[in-house]
Amino acid sequence: MAHELPSWLDEKFAAASLQGGEDKEPKVTILNFQVSPAVALGENYQSNIHRLQVEYSIGDSAKQSIFLLSKSPVTHGFVASIQDKFDPFTREQTVYNELLPKLQEKVNYQFGPRSFYSPVEKVLVLEDLKKEGYTMCERVKQLDFAHCQQVMKTIAKFHASSVAVQHEHPKFVERISEEYMYRDDSPIGGFVKMMAGPIMLMVCDILKNRKGCEKYADLIVSRMGNIWSSAVERFKPKAKGLNVLTHGDLWMNNILFKYNDSGEIINVKFIDYPVIRYTTPATDLAYFIWSSANEEVRENRLEELCKTYLETLNSTLEQIGCGERLDEEELKEDLRSLKDWLLFLICQFVPVVLSDPADAIDASDLTEEDIKNPQAMFIKTLQGKTFQAALPTIMRQYEAWLA
Template sequence: MFISFLLFREERDYMPENTTVPNENHELITEELVRNGLQKDKGKNAELLSWNIKDFTNKGDGYTSFRNKCNALQHVKYKKGNEESQSEASYVVKLNPKRPPGPMTKMMESHVSTRRSVHKNLIESSSIKLLILTDIIGAMNEHLDRLNLEPLRTPKVFASSTEKGKESFVAENLRIQGFQMHDKRQAQDVHHALLVMEELGRFHASSLLLKESIEPKTFVEKYEHFEEPWFNADNDLFKVFLKMIESQTEESINILSTIPKYERCTKWLKAHKETFGLNFIDGFKPRKPFEVLVHGDCHTNNMLFKYNSMNEPVDMRFVDLQCTRLGSPASDIDYFAYSSLGGETRSKYFPKLLYTYYQSFSKVLLFARKKVPFTFKELEDEVEERKILGFVIGIMSLQFLLSEEDDVVDFGELREENMEEFNKKNKKNFKKLLEISGPFKDRFLSLFDDMLESHILYEN
């Protein structure tokens, strides 16, 4: 699990040199790390002069919160060669949060240690803050470059440290380039969603080119520790996660039971609430021909957008790729559709969004003179078949995305022995969200409007 910081190199009179906002995690930002990042970006003759640090992300930027946040803003000054004038720049830094021991901490530490060989390019997350990019995303970008196609829309990474307990990295600051997070309390509209689906298609297709290039080796064989030991239903730590989903399912039942329209949904959830969370794992399991590298955590807070003068989205970046794994392309598509889109957008535009994805996916493979492994109709069927993952994600994520900052659950403090306390807070939070007129109720109920029209209630 990692922490995010900004390294700013833009001069501000009110920011004294060589000062930091107190945070024990800041000690992981060493002069060597900053210098390496600076010189990778600006050239070997860039001389580091000073830097400052300030936390910058907010609690609740992800589904859950880790209270001892380590997101910061670092102000750095430098000069080049014999130049007398000073220059400034800005970088994001991710750090190990150095959490106290706990079940979720152990889970995340396990996840970090198993991904250390593939993490030199990195991206932000408010829960785990892991890296997986330089080796894998870098290799995917090489394939795109050979086809004269643009690189994947992810942040550039300039420097990193893999020392155990002191994992850290320096990446470009997309925010000063005009990128920003979409308001998590508002569902993305079709214009945002089109950009996301187009990039998902490129991401998945380029992973197939990489997969073929490393054969006969698999990703697990090529990239040491690629597997995720915690992503297993038999893992004791994952059971805490399953209990959390069960609690949220119970609250969903309480809400739906008061609305006759959703009687069938209520009965189905009651019959499956104890195993409902297992669909989170099953929903990602690949099966040929649907086997690509997926983002794995494809929701609105893990994307940044750039806007034109009319406030229309014109570009985007995926961030927080630490959950990248082998899966079905439908896993990312359903995950995104049910965590980040409203019911009206799904109802009106989903066929268009899915076709945009398929065109983008196919374009990369056709440029590479490769056969597209499935038809559009087969993709439609696969997305429908995996839709139950979308319902799990929707039930799990909406209250976290739409809650006030102080109501966001601290995932790092969640333990089996304090699940009763979590359940009470969860119930209170659901009630609070329902009492407030706003997007929660509409987006929440739209999940079950879709469920009523799906195959799930009739086949399980």
């Protein structure tokens, strides 16, 4: 689908955002206003994102310029109907406006872009971090160890600071972390549950036709019956042990990096927060590692990544005065408890991560009929050359990880 400019996205919208409200003072005068699509097809799956380049003045002050992003729901099709039922944009607004400032207060770290006032309901207005030197890595190449290590340090601080926030604001944490995907009564959960089997069987067919990979097809079939019930249980808060607020969608398209002149990573920020959960931190780690870490990291550096995470998490918990700790045994146990769900991630999401832009699924065009036929919807991504080449290695690494 071609990019469409929303009718409300105009100079009046920009002025209200910069003023902090339509009736706020001092008044902002827009001198120049340009809008363009912020992401290409296949790089965002559930929203419309536009880049705003604004030149403005406040009262009699000199001209200023700023770059913003607007993030709005898709307005038609299956995704729009699902979003109407669980309203991810209101939750994400709460995360940007309330949660992230609370986390930053604990550890003096800004985990995401600044948020601005939005005059339109369910529309986010955010600082454009690209103009601050932050970049998104090329998803098909995935991330090397240096990038993965910095992500582990940053998400560990995020998790640790959320423990302190939960101590002080338990009702707030409960409100923003309600599970809406892995629940038997969830509309989006019903969609996920329905498509899991057909997609995993398609991956089995690929593996059966690869010499030496037949055993991986058998492995998937042997665990398919547990996928949904396992996910429902594993994404709940743990009855015993460490629970944190997780990002919930921690993959490389939701992670931005900033570098110094020598090419060293100096800062990491996270974007897209509609699926915040209160559960084991292992869900974020497993999701990130198997979707975004490259082959060499998965092969040789997983223990180092977990060690980096644990050291940063526990030292941050100590620094901010929280008594909770996470040891290696508990983390490994929690990671292994996700083994069935990870097979679904490998079969359904990794093909999307590794897909060519030309084969990307345009979520805004999906209809109810498309959803009833997940095989047709995912055939291009599953047949992608990069995923097909990577699949045997991923399955071998998964099998070794289970051992």
